[in-house]
Amino acid sequence: MREGDRFHDECGVFGVFRNSGASALTALGLHALQHRGQEAAGIATCARGAFRVERHMGLVGDNFTSQGVIDRLKGDSAIGHTRYSTTGEPALHNVQPLFAETAMGGFAVAHNGNITNAGMLRGTLRERGSIFQSTSDTEVIIHLTATSTKNSFIERFIDAIRQLEGAFALVALTPSMMIGCRDALGIRPLIIGDFEGAYVLASETCALDIIGARYVRDVEPGEMVVITEQGLESMRPFPESHDRFCVFEYVYFARPDSSVGGRNVYGVRKRIGAELARESPAPADVVVPVPDSGTPAAIGYAEASALPFDLGIIRNHYVGRTFIEPSDQIRHMGVKLKHNANREVLAGKRVVLVDDSIVRGTTSLKIVEMVRDAGATEVHMRIASPPTTDSCFYGVDTPEKSKLIASRMSVAELARYIKVDSLAFLSIDGLYRAAGEMRRDPAVPQYCDACFTGEYPTPLTDRAARTPHPQLSFLENAE
């Protein structure tokens, strides 16, 4: 999932209720969730009814660490959001948390996921006179809440979220409460922690670890938790449903030291490698990961196949996406900004190369060639997931289906295209086994695996109606 032009965003959310260090704790929590979104981050705090919001393009560690910003973010409760890098969208007005003042008071919302009927809802709201300031789904939730005719904020908020289709894990803050909520299927993660007696909400457990908060439990699929000074109240605003947690969180998105959906991510990834070794062994001298996302599966593969594990590709962790290309003769420049072949490991070797997935295939092609240039005699590519054949409409950022190379090529064709000696993907049942199931239940799959199977667990209203992605007809203060 390393290539450009995505159409939707994965995100991380965090919140803490009634702790004097709320803004600083939120900055730390977002730093731990930075892998879920590097484009921008924001924090909203509330101090005795008065909200502060800071939203900045760039990393948490660059924008939310100074004494100044933390002091400005007064208040004993805070929610935060970190947002994935996208291209071509004018920016700051889409950064979350969003805030609005309504007749029922002010509230801030941060959202991870994607609402599949947001376009339709947006159209209706606009007809009634709501004015949109952003293209984000989150603003739809805000306007639904503001225009609801129910009698209390909670009722209005429930009135709003009941109209949503798709995937969402929400954190909201009002002067008197913090709310956490997951969609009925629980596609996106949200967990509850305890920091010195204060409730914490976060996308992953690694955001608890960084501040030393204790993991309490996951917010359950379809559950809404309302945290006030009286404690946590659990509500069930949606009809009963089955769990369909996103299996791709295990494959790629979540941090390996996190537990989401009740399982440790690193463990699932190592078992993926082991399943892969069992399903698709290779006659090789060394197992080499494409770092960093392929590493746990490569360790699992090496262990299961009793082959040595070694770092044949070194990653440069300093970011550098848009360097000017100085000369046409530079080969694979994009790949080399992040990866370099380690000749010492590769020269003269038959190599098993383990990556998490293949999206467009262009990166794989270049990495394989780089590995061969460094002297590998054979390259056996092993992919730690089934072929990605379908787009995600639930907040994991994937290209449209026609750009997904596995939707157009067979495994054999793809092997020829990326020029490997052999290529194998993990089977869908193998993936489910690694994730703790006996196999995939075709009647009621235990996970959302639409990107591998095309079976979408919710209606895709906007897509069916061909509602275009919302666009603001104006640009502000571009520079």
Add this chain to the structure above:
Amino acid sequence: MREGDRFHDECGVFGVFRNSGASALTALGLHALQHRGQEAAGIATCARGAFRVERHMGLVGDNFTSQGVIDRLKGDSAIGHTRYSTTGEPALHNVQPLFAETAMGGFAVAHNGNITNAGMLRGTLRERGSIFQSTSDTEVIIHLTATSTKNSFIERFIDAIRQLEGAFALVALTPSMMIGCRDALGIRPLIIGDFEGAYVLASETCALDIIGARYVRDVEPGEMVVITEQGLESMRPFPESHDRFCVFEYVYFARPDSSVGGRNVYGVRKRIGAELARESPAPADVVVPVPDSGTPAAIGYAEASALPFDLGIIRNHYVGRTFIEPSDQIRHMGVKLKHNANREVLAGKRVVLVDDSIVRGTTSLKIVEMVRDAGATEVHMRIASPPTTDSCFYGVDTPEKSKLIASRMSVAELARYIKVDSLAFLSIDGLYRAAGEMRRDPAVPQYCDACFTGEYPTPLTDRAARTPHPQLSFLENAE
């Protein structure tokens, strides 16, 4: 009108419809209107349905002169706004033009004036679910338009402005038209010009002069002009009324080389000086203006009294409001950042000092003392307007009544307070004579003179209801 902490804003507006240089022309027009507001400026353009908006704190000449900004502001129509300096308000979200996308399409609005029932309207809109992003009156107009249930944009816009009380001169832009509109009493100015066949709207004629546009006529009180490719259509959305143009535009606010309300400002000011000399002569050697606003009246006074006119106070035009005071011994530091006594002119002289008005009295006190320190033997203060006894609620920035020294002191008390040998204000009838009337008609005054008489020509709904000035309960990205 030179002292701090004002509560409302005077502004300048400009618009041009269908000329390829729209954004650059608007920048020039706003530069000519810069005296109407130095805090911030904005320009919105429309190019084939797509709007661009740039809004910046600071001067037009600092922010809207680069090739980059003018190129980004694509389009053949533009409106712009320049805004007065206020203190204590978080800023950029209140800078105009404001823009909104509604179900009837996008539109941008720039507004000069003050809506006296904005708070009440805001409350009603919020109850219905409108979400406000600013504290500006202009956003009320936008939400009223967006939530109107009429069938066309024009009807919705009229529906909106008919609900407004107070003073407003509006310029609005949609993809197919530019609208200009003055409130029923015509309190704030708005004029129509012609630049090479393209219609121009501006607060004052000096904005036509800078681009060489021809003055066509004023938008009339209560008139709404709709400019499309078919030409200019005049509408009368309000009930018939009397004209009540703001007389203070002549005293202080408008630029002396402008014509507003059909009269040249410089001419009115010189006549004010002559009336003042006639009403309140002084036994003196020299007439000295408090520059720059007192200069035309001082020339008129000198001519009418056959006394020499001379520059006894020199103004430093470089701005410097917030210098750190290095020492308690520095006297009159605030005044001296802008003015210095010219000893050559003042020493040993009996001086007539002419200023436009007295607000709090603190500046006058310091200027008189500075003039005496420079050797003046007598100081006879002459003020080019009646005592300012009441606040303006129509967009000229004045302190609240209790801070207006003339509301608390008689002229004799005030003369003692500011330590002059004599003090005289222009009479209200003298002011009306200078502005071309025989006298003030007490039954139906020809101008709005509420700041001098307390007779407000419109209801003051918010004030009567003690509606507080709207405040956002949040702060964003303060720095």
Add this chain to the structure above:
Amino acid sequence: MREGDRFHDECGVFGVFRNSGASALTALGLHALQHRGQEAAGIATCARGAFRVERHMGLVGDNFTSQGVIDRLKGDSAIGHTRYSTTGEPALHNVQPLFAETAMGGFAVAHNGNITNAGMLRGTLRERGSIFQSTSDTEVIIHLTATSTKNSFIERFIDAIRQLEGAFALVALTPSMMIGCRDALGIRPLIIGDFEGAYVLASETCALDIIGARYVRDVEPGEMVVITEQGLESMRPFPESHDRFCVFEYVYFARPDSSVGGRNVYGVRKRIGAELARESPAPADVVVPVPDSGTPAAIGYAEASALPFDLGIIRNHYVGRTFIEPSDQIRHMGVKLKHNANREVLAGKRVVLVDDSIVRGTTSLKIVEMVRDAGATEVHMRIASPPTTDSCFYGVDTPEKSKLIASRMSVAELARYIKVDSLAFLSIDGLYRAAGEMRRDPAVPQYCDACFTGEYPTPLTDRAARTPHPQLSFLENAE
């Protein structure tokens, strides 16, 4: 002197020794001297041997007013500099004060003037291994001081300045003293003041007025004053000479409320107007200044000729030099950014137009046409100085001789070129009379008047040797 591309800089300097508010006082002093240079400003302070330097592009009021910058500029002594706007030079490394650490300790220097053998000295220093960081003359003074082999700082500094030709008024600061110095002829001004017992140095008295400092005396031509905790010591490092103060300071450069060279500038300018009226009367209805520099002379002219004085041209004090020109049809755009004709005053009138000088003639041409467009029936131009025929090499910014229109045209030709009904310049003897002399003494002129006469009072070594203006062969961090 309003047109572009100048080759050298006029500047303002200020210093204060041993007052706890040193940096804030210096900021105020520089604000009062802002008319001497608007491109950039800098302040250097010294606190117990440790120097701080802040230098910023832009106005003093924009960069040296915050608590932060004043707090950073710790110390009880400070010197400051404000620099004229030039085009085409990469910037910040030339902004003063310059600072250097030498074996004799650190010192900072600010300089007003122009060294006419700087290029020659620079070449010699570079040969010996001195490395230059700027193209400013001031750095030559620093390297001369650093490489001197004398035994004390004072001796080294005198060793340095004795090698200089040209015009200079210097202020220098070391941990134990502040030095003020004028060249042997006293071409550029420098005055001494007293602020609560602390010595102050400044280019003009208006910088004393703003802080309420008392004027003590001028630093005399050829004098060097060394101010320590023991008081002020006067030295005479140069051979005896005649005074040749720059007469153009009176015509245009100094602020009218200042006294320089022992005379009040406003008084000289009014006398210039009176002399001009006597020498060149005009059959007219009104006297109109080109504001602001022509105003005092216009008042003098009006008084002496018993004609009414009126503001026929209104100046927009907001700066806006580089607006994008939106259309070829805009006439005189450059002029109109600053000036607008006031039709009320001009229409149907025979106008005497008073300006301080004519440089290239292009501005005059446009102003005359603008005045005629506003309805003036006759335009009689009167110039408050003799024809400017020669370049200044002493720090007043003038174009090269061939660009000076008066060096190429007779008065009659020039009158036709700028399309006036009559044109007259002040005579050189008239100028000397206004400046307090009986007449110009051709043997030993009492002023430097080289720009009017071509008689340069010092050698012009670099010019004779055709030494090119120094250029750095590198650019740093341009943006």
Add this chain to the structure above:
Amino acid sequence: MREGDRFHDECGVFGVFRNSGASALTALGLHALQHRGQEAAGIATCARGAFRVERHMGLVGDNFTSQGVIDRLKGDSAIGHTRYSTTGEPALHNVQPLFAETAMGGFAVAHNGNITNAGMLRGTLRERGSIFQSTSDTEVIIHLTATSTKNSFIERFIDAIRQLEGAFALVALTPSMMIGCRDALGIRPLIIGDFEGAYVLASETCALDIIGARYVRDVEPGEMVVITEQGLESMRPFPESHDRFCVFEYVYFARPDSSVGGRNVYGVRKRIGAELARESPAPADVVVPVPDSGTPAAIGYAEASALPFDLGIIRNHYVGRTFIEPSDQIRHMGVKLKHNANREVLAGKRVVLVDDSIVRGTTSLKIVEMVRDAGATEVHMRIASPPTTDSCFYGVDTPEKSKLIASRMSVAELARYIKVDSLAFLSIDGLYRAAGEMRRDPAVPQYCDACFTGEYPTPLTDRAARTPHPQLSFLENAE
């Protein structure tokens, strides 16, 4: 080497001569060398005699990737520098390359290393009148060159570098040549590459790989290569000496995929792990690296001891050094910004923890505790180098000796301090074996290993003379 307050800097240098993409190639090369310094970076180019220099605080990928900066850096030759993060030093004036114009023309220099007699040389130069603008050693080289009395630039440059003691790898650029130079012992690395026929110089081979340049050879210890349009000329300006390449480049500093000193770094590190396993086996279930620097040695250790290798600590690669600490109860906050324990791997296990070195011991203490908190039953720490007992004066950034915990504690004491079940360091001979030698030759050691042995291979003149680190007595434009 992860803890704060270092006193000297490690750096990376790069240069390319005569290729039209010089500035973009240099940006890429510096990006690959970013691990050698993240505080700041600079590039100097030369185009037909005219130099451009851009220097910015922050990462190469943030400052040298835009079309604008690359276009400004005109020229077909370029040198660049990347600089390590230090604290407490005002910054930009110390960023390299430095540039100077001398009587022999302009030249730019970038420098990796540390001059041990720089303070003494600086004192002498200052006595003679040289003015320093920075505290960097590199400026000493520039002034030595500028003040040399030799007849050509090359001779002056050699005259300069012959006066230097200590460690340096230099890249210099003049209009006609690029120079590369290593000190007589070759302590710091410098290699030669070929990019499409153009010579390249770089600190490590990974900077060749990123642009696809071919490795030619190392610049030899004591060699100076002069690259002109005629090709490469090798000179030997220093007396003959033994090689003493920095062994710590293998342990920690160089990138694992680089070859420096003729050896692949990854290979040396894996052999270090194997040596360590042989010398100090441990009764354990899993080998866990402290990522990322401990990883290759951990893989080597695991292989040699037939124990499983696993990622028990996950690194967060997003930087976040100065987060505000929200609460005293947060344990190990500093460590957790970068590392988190992976409970899945550690719980219930006996763990071999492999790190590259121990400096102050504080980080080790916290990591061990974090590993135990995650459930490890035993922790056996293995360090991939001998105890660091002495400071480096050659450009690797280490604290002073008294802060080095291994200089104060025995291994047993240290084991108790960091609370491990066992602790072992690699022996010095083990390190030499891993680096390809039979053993350390005590008479003439093959490497510089002063940080482990205290045997410094050059005089330490400034240290012996207690010359203080140079300090500028002024601060400029701090913010």
